[in-house]
Amino acid sequence: MRESPASGKFPLKTVPRKHLLDSREMLRSLVLGGAWLLLWRLAVLMEYAPHASIWFPPAGLSFAAFLIMGLRAVPIIMLCSLIATFWVDDLYRMQQSWEQLAYTGVLFGAAHSLSYYCGAALLKQLIRSSFSDALPKIILSFLILGTLASLLGALAGTQVLAGSGLISSQEASAIWLPWWIGDMAGTLVLTPLFIGLLSWRYPLIEGWLGGLDFKQSDQSWYGFLSKLLLSTSLLTLTMLLAANFRYSEVSFAMFFLIIPQMWIVYTESPFRAALSLAIFSTLTAVWVSALSLMDFALVYQFAICVIAASAYFGLAVPVLVAHNKQLRELALSDSLTKVASRQHFFEQAEQEVARAKRYQQPISLLVFDIDRFKQINDQFGHTAGDNALVLVAEAIGKGLRQSDLLGRFGGDEFLLLLPATSLEKACETAERLRQALHAVKVENTRHFLSGSFGVVQLEADEDFQHAFERADAYLLKAKKAGRDQIYSNRPQAQN
Numbered sequence: 001m002r003e004s005p006a007s008g009k010f011p012l013k014t015v016p017r018k019h020l021l022d023s024r025e026m027l028r029s030l031v032l033g034g035a036w037l038l039l040w041r042l043a044v045l046m047e048y049a050p051h052a053s054i055w056f057p058p059a060g061l062s063f064a065a066f067l068i069m070g071l072r073a074v075p076i077i078m079l080c081s082l083i084a085t086f087w088v089d090d091l092y093r094m095q096q097s098w099e100q101l102a103y104t105g106v107l108f109g110a111a112h113s114l115s116y117y118c119g120a121a122l123l124k125q126l127i128r129s130s131f132s133d134a135l136p137k138i139i140l141s142f143l144i145l146g147t148l149a150s151l152l153g154a155l156a157g158t159q160v161l162a163g164s165g166l167i168s169s170q171e172a173s174a175i176w177l178p179w180w181i182g183d184m185a186g187t188l189v190l191t192p193l194f195i196g197l198l199s200w201r202y203p204l205i206e207g208w209l210g211g212l213d214f215k216q217s218d219q220s221w222y223g224f225l226s227k228l229l230l231s232t233s234l235l236t237l238t239m240l241l242a243a244n245f246r247y248s249e250v251s252f253a254m255f256f257l258i259i260p261q262m263w264i265v266y267t268e269s270p271f272r273a274a275l276s277l278a279i280f281s282t283l284t285a286v287w288v289s290a291l292s293l294m295d296f297a298l299v300y301q302f303a304i305c306v307i308a309a310s311a312y313f314g315l316a317v318p319v320l321v322a323h324n325k326q327l328r329e330l331a332l333s334d335s336l337t338k339v340a341s342r343q344h345f346f347e348q349a350e351q352e353v354a355r356a357k358r359y360q361q362p363i364s365l366l367v368f369d370i371d372r373f374k375q376i377n378d379q380f381g382h383t384a385g386d387n388a389l390v391l392v393a394e395a396i397g398k399g400l401r402q403s404d405l406l407g408r409f410g411g412d413e414f415l416l417l418l419p420a421t422s423l424e425k426a427c428e429t430a431e432r433l434r435q436a437l438h439a440v441k442v443e444n445t446r447h448f449l450s451g452s453f454g455v456v457q458l459e460a461d462e463d464f465q466h467a468f469e470r471a472d473a474y475l476l477k478a479k480k481a482g483r484d485q486i487y488s489n490r491p492q493a494q495n
């Protein structure tokens with residue numbers, strides 16, 4: 001998942017603006033138009049009532065195209081709508097005049113384009129203004145806007161056909177609902193897949209649907225194909241049962257197929273999940289028409305929509321988990337030096353202190369600070385200062401035991417917790433580290449570092465906060481005494 005570091009917002013990039021007559025742009029439009037008409041013809045094959053297909057893929061393609069290409073997709077989609085209107089006349093032998101068909105086609109194209117353009121433009125706006133933890137919100141918005149755009153498309157489309165006399169007003173009021181559900185199924189199920197495909201054609205388009213990476217997949221195709229085979233076999237079995245018994249109750253078994261789909265969603269890449277949904281819905285439509293299951297078409301349409309909606313929310317889960325992991329890592333470690341953050345150090349230290357008390361083991365704390373660090377920043381710049389802090393953390397971290405905990409309190413001050421370590425051993429460690437700091441050089445300079453240390457062993461009844469305050473006070477004494485020294489309540493440790 002990628003996000004722009006400056007704003008934390010999704011980097012939804014669209015295809016750079018080019019002249020419509022640009023040859024590559026024309027080729028893209030032609031491919032889009034060809035695919036649109038092919039899908040439209042496929043949908044007509046699967047009509048279960050005139051103008052009502054179980055699932056209408058061109059709606060998903062239009063939504064994806066408007067989302068990716070914006071208004072530049074309008075001419076080709078208008079042209080496709082016009083061709084489709086003439087094709088309808090031919091298929092249904094309506095024998096309208098060409099003027100009438102041209103008028104209807106333009107109106108139909110305008111209604112279709114306006115509906116899906118509005119939905120896509122609103123969604124694009126939302127994605128651009130969303131932060132990376134808003135993925136479920138974006139998915140919900142996609143589902144709502146996809147549903148509303150298809151409702152608007154169905155209402156406007158049926159009204160256009162009725163208004164221009166291609167269908168009667170009774171027919172219009174009878175078909176708007178199945179038209180809507182079919183368009184909705186096409187939009188909800190296929191838009192993400194088409195966006196994934198368009199993202200390949202247009203490499204500039206990065207993550208969509210809240211940063212889902214449609215290209216990434218490190219798993220084998222064999223595993224995916226086996227899951228797909230299982231899912232489609234179960235679908236076929238369900239459809240054959242419905243065709244055999246012809247009870248509506250049997251058709252509801254389709255809803256169980258959400259289980260294999262969710263399995264694919266959770267274990268495969270977003271693109272494969274979208275591909276699987278597309279294959280699943282295509283096969284459903286094919287079986288409905290091949291097995292004459294038109295009476296239960298609405299059940300299947302709703303099942304496709306419900307499975308798709310659940311799948312997209314499912315897709316959000318791995319992204320959210322990765323995001324949470326990232327946030328957790330940020331909270332646990334200091335972003336510059338990668339040692340424990342102050343908060344994490346204190347939390348861990350409390351636990352270690354409790355454990356040491358339970359097992360009556362000694363536990364010691366070192367607090368140390370780089371000497372005259374401000375001068376390094378002032379003399380060599382903040383980048384050199386940052387670099388020096390990283391080198392300090394590396395040098396100190398090298399000689400530690402697995403159980404020791406190194407943290408950054410802030411600025412140039414570090415903390416080191418030494419479980420199962422007495423004050424004497426802790427002072428020896430501090431001495432070793434003090435000398436190790438002498439070997440750390442500010443990069444590209446001749447300036448070597450030194451540090452001052454405060455060391456305490458926790459008293460039996462002392463809490464960590466109090467021990468920290470004592471160690472910090474010793475550190476201050478070491479600074480006042482001239483720096484590059486170790487101070488503790490062990491007099492002989494003092495330099």
Ligand SMILES: Nc1nc2c(ncn2[C@@H]2O[C@H](COP(=O)(O)OP(=O)(O)OP(=O)(O)O)[C@@H](O)[C@H]2O)c(=O)[nH]1
Pocket residue numbers: 336369370371372373374375377381382383384385386389410411412479483
């Ligand atoms: N480069 C860099 N500088 C930092 C960072 N955090 C704090 N500082 C600077 O580190 C300096 C710390 O200065 P102090 O600890 O107050 O004083 P000092 O110069 O180290 O002097 P003594 O501690 O008295 O030896 C300040 O100038 C801070 O601005 C950081 O993440 N990167």
